[in-house]
Amino acid sequence: MDQITSRREGSIQILSFNRPEKMNALTREMYAGLANGLNEAAGDFGVRALIITSEDDHFTAGNDIADFLANPPTNEDSDVARFLGSLLEFPKPLIAAVKGNAVGVGTTMLLHCDVVVAGPSAKFSMPFASLGLVPEAGSSYLFPLLVGYQRAAKIFMTGESFDADSAKEMGLVASIASDPLREALEIATHISEQPPQAMINTKALLKASKHDAVAAVMKAEFELFSLALQSEEAMEAFMNFMAKKGK
Numbered sequence: 001m002d003q004i005t006s007r008r009e010g011s012i013q014i015l016s017f018n019r020p021e022k023m024n025a026l027t028r029e030m031y032a033g034l035a036n037g038l039n040e041a042a043g044d045f046g047v048r049a050l051i052i053t054s055e056d057d058h059f060t061a062g063n064d065i066a067d068f069l070a071n072p073p074t075n076e077d078s079d080v081a082r083f084l085g086s087l088l089e090f091p092k093p094l095i096a097a098v099k100g101n102a103v104g105v106g107t108t109m110l111l112h113c114d115v116v117v118a119g120p121s122a123k124f125s126m127p128f129a130s131l132g133l134v135p136e137a138g139s140s141y142l143f144p145l146l147v148g149y150q151r152a153a154k155i156f157m158t159g160e161s162f163d164a165d166s167a168k169e170m171g172l173v174a175s176i177a178s179d180p181l182r183e184a185l186e187i188a189t190h191i192s193e194q195p196p197q198a199m200i201n202t203k204a205l206l207k208a209s210k211h212d213a214v215a216a217v218m219k220a221e222f223e224l225f226s227l228a229l230q231s232e233e234a235m236e237a238f239m240n241f242m243a244k245k246g247k
């Protein structure tokens with residue numbers, strides 16, 4: 001069974017995390033599947049909007065920690081870097097439907113989406129520093145821009161989580177719905193009925209002023225992240241997680 005499923009509803013492509021037994025924690029193969037799915041949808045004239053969502057009760061528990069240990073991403077050709085690049089460059093409307101835990105990249109990827117719909121159960125966190133790591137996906141730039149420096153610093157430095165209401169108040173999510181995928185499909189359908197080139201141009205304009213800065217920040221984050229992955233602080237945090245899970 002694919003751990004990233006891809007299906008089409010009309011002109012809407014839906015990519016879904018499908019590894020519920022590990023709370024949809026993302027492996028190298030899953031990042032590759034996401035990058036390929038985004039790139040194919042970007043080049044397919046039949047696709048007018050893309051939804052990222054998840055099977056089961058949770059969005060994703062973030063990067064798979066066992067995979068961090070076995071296959072640390074250390075260069076810009078890595079699958080995670082490819083996924084983040086595809087996310088930054090995705091030219092069409094990108095909508096996320098989030099329920100349950102959205103940890104680490106599960107939250108930071110939302111900063112690149114055009115519309116995020118959260119279920120009431122959604123719980124967001126970016127515990128990079130608690131794991132001996134640093135923020136990624138451009139979040140060290142985009143998150144303070146969205147919520148203000150101090151609120152961002154507190155969330156990054158404490159690793160604390162926040163709920164759907166807080167995320168909506170911050171502007172990280174556009175709306176809260178009991179069935180976030182259904183709501184996301186309604187929004188995507190509405191968008192896909194609009195003139196497609198106008199959608200692409202509108203998105204390009206909305207993102208234009210930040211694009212180069214985000215790309216530069218992502219590069220700097222990636223360098224620090226790769227170093228941090230090999231640090232004692234990170235090793236200790238990963239080992240603690242694995243030990244707790246009896247691995």
Ligand code: COA
Nearest residue numbers: 021022023025061062063064065066101103104105128245
């Ligand atoms: N990497 C690998 N496996 C993970 C994982 C991750 N990031 N997050 C969860 N899992 C696995 C657990 O090991 C468990 O599998 P197991 O039953 O085979 O041991 C399963 O997913 C369910 O997770 P569990 O921890 O039992 O659920 P919980 O409700 O008690 O806790 C979390 C949920 C998200 C708080 C907890 O799983 C967690 O802290 N995960 C790590 C999150 C993280 O640090 N991600 C990296 C960010 S950069």
